[in-house]
Amino acid sequence: MRLQSLLTAxxxxxxxxxxxxxxxxxxxxxxxVFADAVGNSAEINTFxxxxxxxxxxxxxxxxxxxxxxxxxxxxxxxxxxxHSQPLLLLGSVDDPGTRRDAWxxxxxxxxxxxxxxxxxxxxAFEIVPWPQNGSSLLGLIITLSVAALLFLVLIYAWxxxxxxxxxSWYLYWGVALAVPFFYLLSMWQPTQTLNNSTVxxxxxxxxxxxxxxxxxxxxxxxxGMLLALPVVTVFWSPVREFVDPxxxxxxxxxxxxxxxxxxxxxxxxxxxxxxLLVTVGVSLINGLLISYAQVYRNSSTMAYxxxxxxxxxxxxxxxPTMIGTAALVLGMLLVWLIWQFGRxxxxxxxxxxxxxxxxxxxxxxxxxxxxxxxxxxxxxRIWFFDIDTSTAVLGNLFNLSLLLYLVGIGLLIVGMRxxxxxxxxxxxxxxxxxxxxxxxxFAYPFIFLMNWAQLEFxxxxxxxxxLSANWLxxxxxxxxxxxxxxxxxxxHWLSSVRAAP
Amino acid sequence: MESQPFAPLSESTYLILLSLAAGPxxxxxxxxxxxxxxxxxxxxxxxxxxxAIKRLVNDGWIERFDEADYSGGRDRKAYRLTxxxxxxxxxxxxxxxxxxxxxxxxxxx
Numbered sequence: 001m002r003l004q005s006l007l008t009a010x011x012x013x014x015x016x017x018x019x020x021x022x023x024x025x026x027x028x029x030x031x032x033v034f035a036d037a038v039g040n041s042a043e044i045n046t047f048x049x050x051x052x053x054x055x056x057x058x059x060x061x062x063x064x065x066x067x068x069x070x071x072x073x074x075x076x077x078x079x080x081x082x083h084s085q086p087l088l089l090l091g092s093v094d095d096p097g098t099r100r101d102a103w104x105x106x107x108x109x110x111x112x113x114x115x116x117x118x119x120x121x122x123x124a125f126e127i128v129p130w131p132q133n134g135s136s137l138l139g140l141i142i143t144l145s146v147a148a149l150l151f152l153v154l155i156y157a158w159x160x161x162x163x164x165x166x167x168s169w170y171l172y173w174g175v176a177l178a179v180p181f182f183y184l185l186s187m188w189q190p191t192q193t194l195n196n197s198t199v200x201x202x203x204x205x206x207x208x209x210x211x212x213x214x215x216x217x218x219x220x221x222x223x224g225m226l227l228a229l230p231v232v233t234v235f236w237s238p239v240r241e242f243v244d245p246x247x248x249x250x251x252x253x254x255x256x257x258x259x260x261x262x263x264x265x266x267x268x269x270x271x272x273x274x275x276l277l278v279t280v281g282v283s284l285i286n287g288l289l290i291s292y293a294q295v296y297r298n299s300s301t302m303a304y305x306x307x308x309x310x311x312x313x314x315x316x317x318x319x320p321t322m323i324g325t326a327a328l329v330l331g332m333l334l335v336w337l338i339w340q341f342g343r344x345x346x347x348x349x350x351x352x353x354x355x356x357x358x359x360x361x362x363x364x365x366x367x368x369x370x371x372x373x374x375x376x377x378x379x380x381r382i383w384f385f386d387i388d389t390s391t392a393v394l395g396n397l398f399n400l401s402l403l404l405y406l407v408g409i410g411l412l413i414v415g416m417r418x419x420x421x422x423x424x425x426x427x428x429x430x431x432x433x434x435x436x437x438x439x440x441x442f443a444y445p446f447i448f449l450m451n452w453a454q455l456e457f458x459x460x461x462x463x464x465x466x467l468s469a470n471w472l473x474x475x476x477x478x479x480x481x482x483x484x485x486x487x488x489x490x491x492h493w494l495s496s497v498r499a500a501p
Numbered sequence: 502m503e504s505q506p507f508a509p510l511s512e513s514t515y516l517i518l519l520s521l522a523a524g525p526x527x528x529x530x531x532x533x534x535x536x537x538x539x540x541x542x543x544x545x546x547x548x549x550x551x552x553a554i555k556r557l558v559n560d561g562w563i564e565r566f567d568e569a570d571y572s573g574g575r576d577r578k579a580y581r582l583t584x585x586x587x588x589x590x591x592x593x594x595x596x597x598x599x600x601x602x603x604x605x606x607x608x609x610x
Contacts, residue, residue, distance in 0.1 A: 026551045029578050033528040034547050056546045063548030067555075 004042050007053045008035050014056070017064055019071035020161030095270055097164060102268035104153070105165035105226060108172050109260035111149075115142060117253040124245035150176050167216065167223035168263050171230045211361075222266055225279045229259050243293045251289045258282045338412075345415030352411030359404035507592040514553055516543060518562065518582060518590040525581035527568055528554070554580065562586030 011034050015027050034056070041048040097105070122128045150172060157166035213231070217224030243251075262282040266275040342353025510518070513535070520526060520534030531554075532545050545553075557563045563586050568579035582590070 022551075022555070026555065029528055030547045030551055032577065033532065033550070036529040037532065037547075055544060056548065059546035059548045063546070063552050066552055 003046065004038050004049065007038055007049070011053070011056060014060060016159065017060075018067050021071060022067050097267035097270060099268070101163065101165045102264045105168040105263040105267040106260040107153075108168050109230065109256045109263060111146070112256045113253060113260065115146070117249070117256055120245070121249040121253055124249040147176065164220065164222050164226070165263075165267050167220075167226035168230070170216075170227050214361075221272055222270070222275060225266055225275055226263055229262055229279060229282065248293060251293055255286045255289055258285060342412055342415065345412065346418070347415075348411045349415030352408040352413075352415060355404045355408030355411065359408060362404070507589045509596060510589070510593045512539075513543060513545060513549060514557070515590070515593055517550070517553055517557065518586055518593075521563055521580060521582040522587065522590060525566070525568075525579045527577050527579040531580065557586065560585075562589055 008031065012031055015023060015030060018027070034052075037052050038049050041052050119128075150169070153166075153169055154173060157163065157169065160166075213224065213227060216227055259282060262278045265278050269275070339353045339357055342349040342351075342356075345352075516535040516538050517531055519538060520531050523534070526534065528547070528550060532547075532550055535550075536544050554563070558565055558580075561583055563580045564583055565578050565580055568577045
């Protein structure tokens with residue numbers, strides 16, 4: 001009897017592996033049938049009881065594969081309208097999330113506010129003294145509590161079929177997984193030198209992150225934005241090092257509060273256009289705050305007592321940060337839209353969209369991988385923003401992606417010519433240039449502002465060094481915002497593409 | 502009978518439909534019927550059974566209803582064959598019969 005109950009309980013647990021919709025529909029019935037089956041077998045002997053359980057285990061992988069594949073196919077079919085009219089996506093309104101869901105989405109950022117930002121602010125303004133020797137017991141309690149919370153939320157999200165709010169936690173679960181991994185790696189290879197294994201890690205991992213982010217953005221843009229929000233902040237946060245704590249800590253607090261607020265709005269409202277504007281808005285404000293810290297850092301001495309930077313100085317650093325973060329936030333979504341758009345434009349359109357897609361991956365991936373590339377070439381670089389593109393490898397990757405963008409857009413325009421009026425073709429061509437603009441503005445300060453224009457870079461673009469950096473940055477920001485507004489406001493007009501034969 | 506192009510059925514699908522042709526049944530009864538009809542050769546796991554049931558319900562070949570006279574204390578779902586399911590079952594039987602006839606003819610020489 002005990003074995004029978006145990007097997008039924010284990011079977012109930014295994015059912016959790018099925019897609020949520022399948023569980024809801026058939027879960028209770030399946031447990032009833034299994035309980036009947038083992039009950040009748042137990043009357044014969046223990047062996048037949050075990051045989052039934054083994055049969056379930058044997059068939060489980062195939063059944064899981066089939067049900068998950070079917071569930072995925074249904075989702076794709078549901079996206080059919082969006083695939084045929086991709087620009088309609090930008091005007092889409094989904095079911096608003098509940099307050100609880102919205103708070104769950106904001107909680108990861110709020111946790112950082114509670115655990116790190118507020119205590120640091122208290123220390124910075126000497127409301128409480130700096131801890132000389134941190135309490136290891138308190139540290140242990142906080143660490144274990146956070147780990148337990150992460151685990152509980154993970155289980156809760158899993159049981160509920162990975163709802164939208166769960167995307168806010170992806171990064172934190174990733175970090176929780178990475179910590180023991182890097183700990184083991186450091187034990188295995190304690191020195192800082194690069195060997196093949198770490199090279200693989202630093203080259204492959206960023207590319208995987210890019211692909212992962214793209215996939216999530218494609219499947220559910222709301223989830224993509226929830227994930228991109230902390231990625232952007234974490235990506236740029238090291239620039240706050242060596243900044244006066246009285247400047248740094250309020251910035252830190254504000255950044256995470258804004259991130260939490262944006263996550264709340266994205267889930268609560270379920271409005272893609274609003275979410276996009278909130279995400280970009282928060283990225284802009286966070287970019288401005290981080291740029292302020294960046295200027296401080298660049299002009300700091302160890303005494304941490306520099307005059308506050310001027311607005312002009314901040315703007316200089318604002319644009320690359322902002323454009324870079326916006327590329328991460330928006331690039332994935334825009335390129336996916338262009339991919340769907342190109343698919344409706346016949347053979348030329350498909351090839352054009354594919355080339356743009358590849359170009360974006362090369363661009364993002366090469367910038368993310370450049371830490372390793374620079375280190376390999378003996379450049380002393382600390383972090384992503386310290387990378388210059390004057391190395392031959394990066395310069396050529398950048399050129400390659402630019403070339404692919406241009407060819408891709410040329411092909412898209414050829415495809416559009418047969419399906420749109422001339423004026424629509426012009427407007428759409430201008431919009432399609434955005435993916436070029438994002439990485440270009442991102443790379444600009446590294447190439448021109450620091451006078452590192454290299455031979456590999458096209459001469460015609462090198463002449464842009466004569467332009468004022470601030471003007472270009474401003475242009476980039478306006479371009480970006482105008483694109484979002486145009487895409488969202490004129491979505492119906494732009495969606496009137498004739499279906500490809 | 503109206504001819505309708507039904508794809509050949511898998512053995513498990515055929516046996517599930519055949520077991521329901523005798524009358525409505527709940528999940529465990531279907532499982533046992535399938536085993537009986539195949540002389541114990543086909544023992545379905547619950548995962549395979551309900552995967553097939555789900556597809557058959559979606560295709561409209563069988564339908565699900567609450568079994569009223571279940572004595573276990575709460576409603577239990579049961580399944581019955583629809584008209585479309587019956588046609589699919591008969592079409593498969595016709596196909597198998599034709600195959601068998603061809604087999605007999607060839608072997609008889």
